[in-house]
Amino acid sequence: MPIQKGMEVSIAVSEAVKLANVDVISAYPITPQTHIVEHLSELVADGELKAAFIPVESEHSALSAAVGAAAVGARAYTATSSQGLALMHEIMFVASSMRIPLVMTVVNRALSAPINIWNDLSDIMAQRDCGWVQLFAINGQEAVDLTLQAFKIAEDPRVLLPVAVNLDGFVLSHVIEPIELPDQEAVDRFLPVFKPTLRLDPDQPVSMGAFGSPEVFIEVKKQVEEALIGSQKVAAEVWKDFGDIFGRTYKPxxxxxxxxxxxxxxxxxxxxxxxxxxxxxxxxxxxxxxxxxxxxxxxxxxxxxxxxxxxxxxxxxxxxxxxxxxxxxxxxxxxxxxxxxxxxxxxxxxxxxxxxxxxxxxxxxxxxxxxxxxxxxxxxxxxxxxxxxxxx
Amino acid sequence: MAKIDALHPWKEVPLGCAILEAGNSRQFKTGDWRSKIRPVTDQEKCIKCGMCWIFCPDMAYNQRADGFYDWNSYYCKGCGICARECPKEAIQMIAEEE
The missing domain is CATH 3.40.50.920 (Rossmann fold)
Structure with a gap:
């Protein structure tokens, strides 16, 4: 039976990512997200998490690599804040329109200028219209739980969209809170192995992210929009499953x-x-x-x-x-x-x-x-x- | 812009606009906006070297069984690279008839 332990929320989020058994993490450090990816890189380096950690050269690459990884069927994760999220902007739209299920933690921080590392929601609100499912945690336990739920929502064949889990920079990410980390066995029951609907496979070649002429573009956008609207029903199912297994209930x-x-x-x-x-x-x-x-x-x-x-x-x-x-x-x-x-x-x-x-x-x-x-x-x-x- | 044969309703568009069939760009006829000139090969001068085939950026040349190269109007944009690269000056760019 899991017990509550005092831990920094960032560390708890990375432990949740580990529990989700991700295959690929591609990330670039930025305050106040740093502790999350730092801890994940330690977990990978120490052999506690069998995943590929890609230390990329920018956030644009971080999200691009995560999109590529998810496209071949990996469970992919990244995290960022503020300017980093802004640098991901164009790939945010690419990820949702290509129907790439991945999870990103956004540790919310103000956008410059003036340069400011503290919290507000200007970073994620500038990405409001990118077609992602967007969730907000009010405390550390929610940040952990939403992270696990995010993978299940994203990977549902009815959704297949990226999910952003938002938590406030410093005032949440860097505080120590009592957190119950679930058992691996229970998480595995809740979150099965990712089975991609469509993936890049040399034996069954497909092209993803190709040209979409005026004859097809609006149909693609309609499809993404319907999937996003439909994700609320899936989220409700995921929250029901989560409540049944872990005893904590969530509502929109x-x-x-x-x-x-x-x-x-x-x-x-x-x-x-x-x-x-x-x-x-x-x-x-x-x-x-x-x-x-x-x-x-x-x-x-x-x-x-x-x-x-x-x-x-x-x-x-x-x-x-x-x-x-x-x-x-x-x-x-x-x-x-x-x-x-x-x-x-x-x-x-x-x-x-x-x-x-x-x-x-x-x-x-x-x-x-x-x-x-x-x-x-x-x-x-x-x-x-x-x-x-x-x-x- | 060439016409697309099958226009799917939105529910039937492949997930994320993926292309499910390998190599189907062959079906996409891109030569209908060719500039007003096109290449013509004088087979008396042609030595079957294949430079037109190598240099064509749009794969508008295909080798026949007899070794000569056929020009394919579906893909040619009329850029003239083949005519410029032909070592025997066997290719002339001529005005397109309306």
């Missing part, structure tokens, strides 16, 4: 003290746990505040989202990225667009906060909830408000 949108809440904070990633503490203290003061957090960002779980917010009068959306010159942040944009089809909809107060590692404390969440309540009362017309900017 999670609620916390949302019952009877008039104001709902909407969060993603590790800030969620701080926001929960804020909700606790606001509840103690008799305020009707709850929280939802979005675990499955792509495909966006519309039905579950509507279900989760159905009682709320006001949403306080916390975005940790900005869509410059637009209506706010990507999460706010998504939610406002989604709600447009509803006749009855809650007031949406959109906040952009925590950019480049600015601390999001319990007090800041309380401030956003209070502002949201106030703005909702007067139905204040707003696009978004940036939190914590010094005016003088």
């Amino acid at each position: 949108v999670e609620s916390y003290k949302a019952k009877g809440a008039e104001i709902l904070l909407v969060t993603m990633g590790s800030i969620t746990e701080t926001a929960m503490t804020a909700v606790d203290s606001m509840r103690e003061k008799g305020r009707k505040v709850g929280l939802i957090h979005i675990r499955l960002w792509r495909p966006f779980p519309f039905k579950e989202f509507f279900q989760a917010i159905r009682e709320a009068k006001c949403l306080a959306v916390v975005d940790r990225a900005l869509v410059p010159g637009g209506v706010g942040g990507p999460v706010g944009l998504e939610i406002k667009s989604a709600l447009f089809e509803k006749k009855e909809r809650p007031y949406v107060a959109e906040f952009v906060a925590g950019l480049g590692g600015r601390d999001l404390t319990v007090e800041v969440f309380a401030e956003m909830a209070a502002k949201a309540e106030r703005y909702a009362k007067t139905q204040k017309e707003m696009r978004y408000e940036m939190i914590g900017v010094r005016e003088k």
